[in-house]
Amino acid sequence: MEINPAVTFKHGRKLMFAKRPKVLIVGAGLGGLTLGAILQKSDIPYEIFERAPQVKPLGSAMAFGAATAPMFKQLGIYDEFVALAKFNDSIHFSNEKRQTVYKMEFPNFPDESFSSKLFGADGFIVARPLLYDLMLRQVPTDRIHMNKKVLSTKQGGNGIILRCSDGTEYEGDILVGADGAYSAVRQNLYAELKKADRLPADDALPLPFSTVCLVGQTRCLTAEEFPDIAKENCQFINTLGGDRPYSWSTFTTRQNTVCWGVVLYLDKSSSKLHDSFRNSEWGPEAASAMCEQVKDFPVVSGGVKKLTFQDLINWTPKELISKVMLEEKVFETWYDCRTVLLGDACHKFNPAGGAGAINAMHDAITLGNYINALPHHPTAEEITEAFKAYREERIPWVQEAFDTSKIFRVMASKTILGKIIRFCAKYMPASMQKKSAIRMNANRPQIAFLPKAEDKGLERPAPQTSLSAMTPADEQEDVTPAQAV
Incomplete structure (x- = not known):
């Protein structure tokens, strides 16, 4: 040709x-x-x-x-x-004690209750x-x-x-x-x-990157195993690590599974360490190693029993767990x-x-x-x-x-700037939210x-x-x- x-x-x-x-x-x-x-x-x-x-x-x-x-x-x-x-209208931000710090609703205004009124469709x-x-x-x-x-x-x-x-x-x-x-x-x-x-x-x-993420999705769970599964709306929980450079999220789905992710925030030195493994670390062995590192992280389930990531990992088929680097x-x-x-x-x-x-x-x-x-x-x-x-x-x-x-990434971090952004988001006037x-x-x-x-x-x-x-x-x-x- x-x-x-x-x-x-x-x-x-x-x-x-x-x-x-x-x-x-x-x-x-x-x-x-x-x-x-x-x-x-x-x-x-x-x-x-x-x-x-x-x-x-x-x-x-x-x-x-x-x-x-x-x-x-x-x-x-x-x-x-x-x-x-699954319908979603909010994010719950929690601490390591499984306490809700604040709830971000999008949008929730006196004159328009749901996204469909403002933008023609709901969020899922x-x-x-x-x-x-x-x-x-x-x-x-x-x-x-x-x-x-x-x-x-x-x-x-x-x-x-x-x-x-x-x-x-x-x-x-x-x-x-x-x-x-x-x-x-x-x-x-x-x-x-x-x-x-x-x-x-x-x-x-x-490509520069500053975070590493471990993600997965559990098998179908019962309300007894994970009570939030039974709630009509998606329970989107974001937890910020206290003294560790991590944040983690869980989402309940229409299929009664829990999708989850753990993010590790890298500084200059740890970024260089992970950078050396760009082409070789991202396999099953690396995912297993990170699972071991995060297994004790607390999970909000909506029930009395205190679950950890070890429970989510146990409920997730190993072939559905992956570790990825997040470039920007x-x-x-x-x-x-x-x-x-x-x-x-x-x-x-x-x-x-x-x-x-x-x-x-x-x-x-x-x-x-x-x-x-x-x-x-x-x-x-x-x-x-x-x-x-x-x-x-x-x-x-x-x-x-x-x-x-980038703002959302910093917001979920434990930096001073992250604290400032979370404070502003928590107390933002309704007019600015809208x-x-x-x-x-x-x-x-x-x-x-x-x-x-x-x-x-x-x-x-x-x-x-x-x-x-x-x-x-x-x-x-x-x-x-x-x-x-």
Whole structure:
């Protein structure tokens, strides 16, 4: 396949075979699957490539609400999502004595009791494996290729080539890197840009991280074992370690399980120690070692019996416990030529703010809108312009989510600044709480080429540029060569 010469047109595109750009998506995580589910609703050809031989149901709980409700409704899966999730309207902050220090309700104002009145949808907690399975079912199995480790990519004016470790090659028009914090697509792209002296210095630096997290999900429990399981709403408990650099959270689910996570906050010296194990420590042995370190941490269960993390660990299948490092960075470079990045590949948040998956999905919505708006037989220049519009629309929201995640991360720490933030949050006036909630739920993007989901929220969603992106059907009948190139 010759990919270097730029495409030129001697005839109007409408007179040519109506070819939509083929999209190669690397990474079958939530971001990649969401983009696949969106493109599945269009006539754009796509394929997804995942390096893992099989999907493992790892992870803890995730929070979703008005920010993703419109997309779920447009894809026809909102009711199924709600059936899997548990209503959540608050976070309980506790100390090591299992005492509630304060309760954060979002929102809880005299004139609007629930998020649905303000933003058109309520907030829910769902186990990550269940949400992943829901999104996986939106993509036909023949569109997903497992055990495909990317070795190299090559792009040019006429297309892109993806080469995998098993010797296979795939051709397309657009390459989307949705393959996580250590994205192979990003590494290949940045290597090309660095060679051409076009890579910003900060993008060449290693990913910084300040926390390590142990997560898991128990088997189904009874109300006798964990009384909070029986409560109608999700019991989201966040506990701050007293004299130790840890915080931990538990979430009750619709399936009567408890999702849990323990976060270790690193200082400069401990960060360097963990950094030396970036590629080797994150396996079953490391998870077992951290389980041993946290087993005596107290757990709030809503009952008289005093549970510890050892109980949660005993109730959790060992293969569902994982240890991960939590990086934090927003990359400056998101695209070049026919290659574009999505989700953790271009912005990695600390999960304290619960913004990672939501922003990956928002990336997929925006990118999907601009890809769908590309003309038939798009040139590399037109594709690059679409990617530029995608980044410009997303970067303000991404930066805001990144900053908010850092605040939540510090808030859960035992630092002086953490104490100040918790004090301010506890005694924040209702007017300020409402203003903050409105800002955090303002971005409620929709898929431009599907029927719009009704949003009955009193607070209207923020403007969305890609919602009015032109589709090929809206193009003028005649396109001159000058316009086409």
